[in-house]
Amino acid sequence: MLTEKEFDFMGYRKIAGVVSIILIIVSIISLAVNSLEFGLDFTSGTSVRLSYSDSVVVEEVNQTLRDNGYEDAVVVTFGSDREIRVLLPVDESIEVGDQAAQAVIVGESIAELLQNSSGSQITLLGSDYVSAKVGGELVESGGIGMLVALAIIMVYIAMRFQFKFSVGAVVALAHDLIITLGIFSLFRIEFNLNTLAALLAIIGYSLNDTIVVSDRIRENFRRMRKGTPIEMVNTSLNQTLSRTLITSLTTLLVLFSILLIGGESTQGFAVALIIGVVIGTYSSIYIASNVILYMNVTREDLMLPVKEGSELDDIP
């Protein structure tokens, strides 16, 4: 069955498996050691956003703040070199009920302070305050959300396809999520609420890919009379390859436009999704199919529903 033009994807499945396992182990170690660079949404504190009329030197701002009693302030640029964000931990000496009001005052006084020490015109873009309690809950609800999403997907695929496929899809998804989180941890990219949404979007995207491949595998198992499972998976991957690449390409085009144009607020989202799309494309080719093969998928597994089979065969 294997013609010369077809690329022997499954010939590399052992190597791909080893590579993936290494990536996952590295990710887990990094997550355990480095943890994630949680943003304000997940921790707590105050964040003040300021815009300068000229480019700004972070070190100078840091110095000014430190000299004026804001020892714990962290200054980062965002978007361009004209906008900064000052992050401050929650002031424990202030009553929780008054912290929100305090955050506003701190924002205004920092803007004034920096304005006085800088030749550039400064605009206070806004400020955020997150209490210790809310931040902690987000991690929990985000985690639960991910588990619920995975469970629902597993059930759906088991119903529409077969149990082995749903294991394949969920393993592929877990693979994508762990490695994406690992990259965030390894490169210390900020993990905020947008990133969490992106992570859940990755589930959707990667799943899309996996389903398309699985669909083709199912179809080929039913239609092709000859060939080993490995050969049939290979044929399916080749048939879907151009679609997989084109869709990844269009999605990446879109994501890079968000990354470059969409402004700071959406950058974390774009970065997470770009990483996710690249890994998701790889995992839909190697991980899901690999798992299905390891679970010894057979033609009989997919021949069960007579109704569905006849439906497919009837299509001209």
Add this chain to the structure above:
Amino acid sequence: MLNKYPAWKNILILLVVIWGFMYSLPNLYPDDPALQISHELTELSQGDLPTIMSALEAAEVQFFGEEVDSESILIRLNNLDDQLRAKTAIEEALGDSYIVALNLAPTTPGWLQAIGAGKMNLGLDLQGGVHFLMEVDMDAALTRRMEDNLSNVRTILREQRIRSRGLNLISNSHLEVRFADADDRSQARSELVDVFPELQFQNREAQGVFILDMRMTPATALQIQNDTLQANRTTLLNRVDTLGVSEPTVQQQGSDRIVVELPGMQDPAQAIRILQRIATLEFHLEAELGASSLTYETYEYEGIPVNVDNDVILQGDRVSNAVYSLDQNSQPQVLLSLDAQGGNQMNRATRDNVNRRMDVLLIETKSRTVTSVNEDGEEVEEIEFYEDKELITHATILQPLGRQFSITGLTPREASDLAPLIRSGSLAAPMTIVEQSVIGPSMGQENLDQGLLGVQVAAGLVVIFMFFYYRTFGMAANAALIMNILMIVAVMSSIIPATLTLPGIVGIVLTVGMAVDANVLIFTRIREELGNGAPPQQAIDAGYNRAFTTILDANLTTFLVAAVLYTIGTGPVRGFAITLMIGIITSMFTAIVGTRAIVNLIYGGKSVKTLSIGNFRKKAKAA
């Protein structure tokens, strides 16, 4: 015939296209910054508009498009800076009794408004404003209700002359009454059981004491939490109204939180001051002379120590209104109205206590962070609430009181301060701001501009790619893509009143990337069929049919993920999920039905030799 849609199907698609176009159109007309001026209590008078206009002229603010009706005046301004300057100028000219609200006036043409087409709501991140997440202290609400019950039980036992050996509050949902013998207990139980249908009664004996346990059922507790949240929401709505924000949102989130969003609000400090006046009231009697020191607490009132009995005769949430007025002798007073149950309680408590003093305690709940060690030995931070009590009235009861009574003997200043204090004290439970976000107007505009540019560039790149890769078919997909964006916008503007946020824009952009996936699936399938030697018409048909189940499976699962996101998520996550869900549904229609209609119009019903679908490799016929 192969690849021809019946006329009704084409017409239906055309109608949907027209609908999508019409209902997304209003979004192209930018709103004018505007001010809406109304009077706090009465209708506007004739002289108001000229006053406003001269105030604006004096402040050198340009304005146009005044709209006047008896309730309010709307004035349009050129930009957001002018809007703020004009607000200050008008407020100074008109004085405190007028409300000047920041508003956005639509510029949508009349015929579009006539068919009910409107704009999408923009989230705070796109138009600036203040966002608060407030947490209601439910524990306090429950405790207060049980304290109330406890003091009612005491009164009933006293009235029925049943001797008890003590009443104790065990927890915020459990109180016990101790008796010397079983007879007293059963008599008490039969008296109480009808009065407190929401409590569960249970007998218990310990160390020779006969105890009656009264517990709040979980259903009741839930009900109370719900009522409390609603009461707090209403109070917040009233307070927000005084802030002069045109479209505030005060929404429940989860079981104990309320989201307050104030679009256009530029003074967060003022908003916090008004929203966070956390205070509740308790009505007590003054302790009798010679009472045991365990039954009262001592407060200071105008420099004199006052012993206040521990029993609460009435909670602040029974107060329905408190107004400052003058009595017959032109003396200042605060007129209090209670609800029905409050009136009964007050009457029962005061009829035997004429000439005794009644004390009103203002309880401000404050909170602090405490660090404690949990079971795993980790340090955890928790918010701890504590109460700060102040005696605000110490007045003599002149006659038995009912649903309406007044507090007199106050200075005008005291009376005018006390009325709003009691009103806000009727708030059912204390609240704290646990999350806050202030988005300046320039930030909002920047987010909106960048987001829209992102959508345009992304769509442009995809359109170019699809054209070069799939030629005529690519153009069909592009038409569907643009159609899809229009439909998402139209749905969000009319059918589902969703709010567009920055993550929502990202959701739309992502849909753009993923919507072409359906077409890519179909077109690669058609190419494959052609490669296998199928005639063009059959290739088209087979391509669409075979790709359909794949597209359905893929979209359905993504939709499920988006639905999970929507259910568990809040704020930005929800904004993303909702556009993703709408996008999946509309893209199924445009990418499958829409492109098919276009392809059918181009190729259907004729003999076609080749298809303009880009390059494909011809393969040896499959086995």
